[in-house]
Amino acid sequence: METYTAMRHFGDSWGLLAMTLFFIGVVFFTLRPGSRESANDAASIPLKDD
Template identity: 80%
Template sequence: METYTAMRQFADSWGLLAMTLFFVGVVLFTLRPGARKMAKDAAEIPLKED
């Protein structure tokens, strides 16, 4: 089996699964309790005068 064919087959199966799980994890991470306050605090950083 050629290297390209093996890598392509891996990317088509497990690579897609890994990217999907990563995407779902990021979405769930942003929807967790307390995320809204952290996002608001981060958005206000440029406006703060220290």
């Protein structure tokens, strides 16, 4: 039971911090300069054969 408690405390503190930093990183990665062009290129891949 002590292992569960330790893991839960770790997840409540550092796990939340890690998920928050990951989310902020994804938002910055998505909104970075030049990402619109690469997103449009990726979105048009299925239609290139038509």
